[in-house]
Every structure is written in structure tokens, then in C-alpha cells.
Amino acid sequence: METFKEIFAEVTGPLLFMSVSLSYAPKTIFEIIKSGDFWRLWSLDGFKEALFGNFWAVMGPEVKANGQERVIPLLEGRISGGRVHDRPVASPIHGTVIEVGAGSGMWMDVLGRFVAGAASSTKSAAQITRIYGVEPNPKSAAALRQRVQALGLEDTYEVVPVGIESLNRPGVWAGHVAPESVDCIVGVLCLCSIPDPEENIKHLYKLLKPGGHWYVYEHVKASRGGFWHSLYQRESLILRQIQPRC
Template structure:
């Protein structure tokens, strides 16, 4: 009984811990922007938010993959052929790709504050001839990089929670996927447990996006993915190692077009 209560308390405090650690990088971000003369970023709430998050995630991002690594790795290794990865950040997950299966990876990362670390990571892993950073949003992906029906695999790992218009992005990406192609998913989603957990998640989500780069933890991405088009197979579930009453639950798996 005591262990169960302790575990529940840990899940409730988890988002508070994330926000606390993020706040520690706020002063350093301000000083860095001041010292480099990036006053326009300081005066723009959205630009500052991304700069702050990039600074925080440069340190914390690699740490976050230690826990779910064993869960995510088998999914990432399913990616093959032409791959579109959304929101790779600093490349925390790209070492999990099977180099023998992929022919081209387009990393769609409009936040340029992540690009230096991402380039370094790509070079370290010997993916320079395969991995291309796409410095625009999904809405501009077709202007230069891929056309509809050309993509074998789409990878979204903890990014649908952060984009400004997730439903539109999901619909757009569905069009790029070729018949038989797979959408590989590991995402924050809204809890399906009612009562205190749902209320607490909803309350946390009022302030969470300000500390975590615009991420929202109450999006029903699983439902939106399923409804965006016709799938020949849907294999989505909550990770086996997650409790049903987590405040930061995920959905994982694949959808095949």
C-alpha cells in the first residue's frame, strides 16, 4: 500500500520536477542573449521561449532518453527507405535508426537553436550522407524536399505535443506517406483516466507549455492520428511500463497506410 502511494506521488510530482529544472536555465538564457547582443530574441516572447527551451534541452534532452530508450529503440528501427522525422531537436534519438534500412532521413526542425547540436550529432554517428536537416515547418516540406506519396516512414517522437496546429500537421504528413508506409509514434497524450488525474493534468497544462517549449500534455494525438485518414493497420498502445494514472502518459506504436 505504501509503495503504491509513493509511486502515485512520484507521478504527480514528475511534471513539477521538469518545470523546476527548466526554470534553472532561465537566467543563463537571458545572460547569454545579452552577452551576444541578441536583443530581438529577448524582446520576442516566442523567440525567447525557443531559445530558453533549446538551452535547457541541450542538457536535459539526452537524459530523457535513458528511461524510454528500450521502449523507443525497437520502434525507431522500423524506419526504412525515405524517412521524415519531425522535431529531432538536438538528435537525441537518431542513433537508434538502422543504417541498413534507411536511404534518406529528412529531419524537420524549424527551431534553428537546435541545428548546431543536431549537425554535430549527425556527423558523430556517420549519417552526414543520409541525414538532411529541413529548417522549415511541415507546411513547407513539399516546396523542396519530398512530394506527396513519396515517404516510407514518418517518425514523431514527443513532438506532436509542441507544434502549433497539430491536426493540420498530421493531415499534411499523412499525404506524404506512401501506401504501405508507416507512421512511427511515441507521443505525450491526454490521460484517459478521469477524476483527480485528469483534473491535475489539465491544471498543470496551463503553465507547462511556458517551461517546456510550447509542449501541451492534454492533446488527444492518438485520436487525431487514427481519424486523419484510412489506415490498413493501427497498432497503438500505452507503454507497458507506464501506469494508467500517469500525468505524463504516452502513446506508442505504428499506423500503416
């Protein structure tokens, strides 16, 4: 049974998350005025997108710090049944990869360890040869490009500044991802935030080669909680009006 302290933390968590997010509103407004993108001041979706870009640039690294003890073994093929193993029990990430919700590139250094020919490349024979980093948020995509250059991955990592639904649409962006051409997909705490998740997940699946791999580290649906879970969900409805993400 949960203690009062645990229940209090769970219920107040979304409120704290919202307050931190809103603290970036003044900076976001200033940047919008400075850039001349005034339409974002009158568009709720446009403003939320810009706000999230500022918020996630700071919050993202904290999420990484909390999740890397699971994510790194997952990519190394060392997780099975929710448990971390000392040795690989599945195929490590390899070949052509789609990184969903790449953000500002906080996981790029980890993926870079698996790139063929990289100085810090993993000893595994299975290595990454190409990465498509999907990030439709303009501010995050710009930071992602800078991250690619900083890590010297220009020949391997391509920033895709469009949504999942446009990955294989000619002319929407500079590249094209054909169906059944991708070896692996990786998503870290992002699938719950994409629009039309059921349809977009189906779309991503069609891009995988037969026998391809999908590495998932995501929020899951709670099956218990009663009143407190119901209260949390009501708070989350408010949170979605502030952030375009989960």
C-alpha cells in the same frame, strides 16, 4: 488503486519539470545578449524557443534513456499490440524517412544503425536510404548539424530547419519533400508539442507513400484520474507558458 506516493509524484512532476526548465533562464539570457539577438528578450515566444534549446540539450538524453527500450524495438518492427516481440512482426524502418522533432540528434545513432552501408547497420534487408530531420528550433538545429558530422551521416541525413507545414514549400528551405515520396515517419514524444497538431499530422500523412509506415512513441490522452488529473492539467497550463513544448 494508486498509492499516495504515486499520486504525489504525478502531481509534483510538472512542478519539478518547470523548476528545472527555469534554471536555464540565466544561461539563456546571457547567450541572447552575447549573440545580439535582443529581440528574444522582448518576445515571449522567442525567449521560450531559446530556453527550450538549452533545456532539451540536457533533458533529451534522459528522455532517450527512459524510452529506448521501447523505441528501438518499434523501429525494428518488433512491437505489436503494445508488446515487444523477439522477432520482427512488422516492417522495420526503411527507405526515405522523416524524423519529426529531431532535436539535437539524440536518436540519430539509433537511426544510423538502419542506414544502408553503415558499419553498424542492422541485418534486416529493409534499410534507410535518406533521412530528413525536421527541427525548427535554431539552437537544436545547429546541434543537429554537428551530430550529423560527428556520426558521418552527411550523405544520408539532411537537417530541415523549418516546421512541418513548410516541408514541401519551395524556397522556404534548401530542399523539398514531395507528397507521397516518404516511406516512413518517426516521431518520439514530439507530436503533442507541435503547433496545430491535427493539421500538421494530416500534412505529414500526405507525404507518405501509399502503404507507408508511421512509427509513433508518444504521450496519450488519459481517460481516468479524477481530481488529480484535473490538477495536473492545470499545472500543465502553467508549464506551457514556460516551454513551447509539451
